[in-house]
Amino acid sequence: MSATTTIVTGGTESRDVQPVRRGFDWGQPFVYLVALVVAAIAVGPVLYVFMGGLRTTADLNANPAGFPDPWTLQNWTEVLGAPRFWGNVFASTVLAVATTVGVVVAGLMAAFVLARYDFRGRQGLYTLFAAGLMFPLTVAALPLTLLLRTLGLHGTYLGVVIPGIAFALPTTIIILVPFLRAIPAELEEAAMIDGATRIGFFWRIMLPLSKPGLITVGILAFVASWNGYLLPLLVISTGSLPQELWPLPLGVTQFSSQYSQNTGAILAYTSLAMIPALAFFLLAEKRIVGGLTGAVKG
Numbered sequence: 001m002s003a004t005t006t007i008v009t010g011g012t013e014s015r016d017v018q019p020v021r022r023g024f025d026w027g028q029p030f031v032y033l034v035a036l037v038v039a040a041i042a043v044g045p046v047l048y049v050f051m052g053g054l055r056t057t058a059d060l061n062a063n064p065a066g067f068p069d070p071w072t073l074q075n076w077t078e079v080l081g082a083p084r085f086w087g088n089v090f091a092s093t094v095l096a097v098a099t100t101v102g103v104v105v106a107g108l109m110a111a112f113v114l115a116r117y118d119f120r121g122r123q124g125l126y127t128l129f130a131a132g133l134m135f136p137l138t139v140a141a142l143p144l145t146l147l148l149r150t151l152g153l154h155g156t157y158l159g160v161v162i163p164g165i166a167f168a169l170p171t172t173i174i175i176l177v178p179f180l181r182a183i184p185a186e187l188e189e190a191a192m193i194d195g196a197t198r199i200g201f202f203w204r205i206m207l208p209l210s211k212p213g214l215i216t217v218g219i220l221a222f223v224a225s226w227n228g229y230l231l232p233l234l235v236i237s238t239g240s241l242p243q244e245l246w247p248l249p250l251g252v253t254q255f256s257s258q259y260s261q262n263t264g265a266i267l268a269y270t271s272l273a274m275i276p277a278l279a280f281f282l283l284a285e286k287r288i289v290g291g292l293t294g295a296v297k298g
Helices: 027-052 057-062 074-080 083-116 122-134 141-151 158-182 185-193 198-209 211-227 230-235 248-258 263-283 285-297
Strands: none
Touching: 027 263, 057 263, 074 263, 083 122, 083 158, 083 198, 083 211, 083 248, 083 263, 122 158, 141 158, 141 230, 158 211, 158 230, 185 198, 198 211, 211 263, 230 248, 248 263
16 A cells, blocks of 8 residues: 655735834934034034134123134144244154154064963063052142152153153053964964064064054054153153243143233134144044954954
8 A cells, every 4th residue: 555645735926015113213313412522522622612713802891702703823823833843843853753752662562472382470571560540640640740850850741751651651551462362373383384573473474463552552652641741740840841841731831821912812722732643543544443343352
C-alpha cells in the first residue's frame, strides 16, 4: 500500500508596503531649544566683545546693549598699531609653542611606556596621572612660586612652560594611552621579526598611527597655554619682565587698567587676543573630535 503525498503550493500576492506612521516627537524640539539656549549663552558674550570693539566709547556708554552706531574700526587700528600688542602676541606664541612641543613629546613617551610595556606598578602610575586631573593649579600656587624662586626660574618664560607641561600631562596621557594600546600587538611582533627595535617600532609604526591623538593633545595644549592666565600671573607679573613681553591674557588686564575709560579699545584688544586661539580651535575642531573618539574606542 503506497501513500501519496500531495504538496499544495499557494500563490503569493504582492502587497504594497504601507509606511509606518509615527507620532510627532515632542522631545526633538525641546533638544533643539536647549541646544540653541546653550549656544546663545556660549557665543553671546563673544559676539558682544567683537561688536563692542566696533563701537565708540560714547556709544557704549549711551546704549551698552545696542548695535554699533556708528560702526568704526578706529579701536582696532589703534590696538594693531601699538607695539605692546605685538609684544604680547610674541610672548603668547613663544609660551604656547614651547608648552605644546613639551606636552606632546613628554606625553607621548610616557604614554608609550604605560601602554606597551608590562611592569610592576604600571596601573598605579597610570592612576597617579589620572588623579592629576583633579589637582588644580590654585592648590599648587604657593609651593610652585616658592619652588620657582629657589630654582631661579621666577619671572621667566621657562618658569611658565615647565609647570604648564606638568599640568597638561595628565590629560595628554589619558588621551594617548588608549590610542597606543589599540595598536595590535601583531604589528609589533612583525616589526621585531623584520629586525626592528623598540625604538624603530616607535618611530616607524607607532608614531604615524597615533597622529590623530597627537594632533588632539597638541591643539588642547596650545589653546590652554594661549588662554592661560593664572600661571603667567604668578610667575611673570611679579618678575622683572617688561609689560610689553607679557602674554596676551596679562596684557589685556594691564591694558584695561591703564585705559579703563576707553571701553571700546579694551573690547577691541580683548577680541583681537581671542582671534588666534578661536580660529585655531575652529579649524581643528574635526581633528579634536576624531582624536577623542579614537581614544574612547581604544
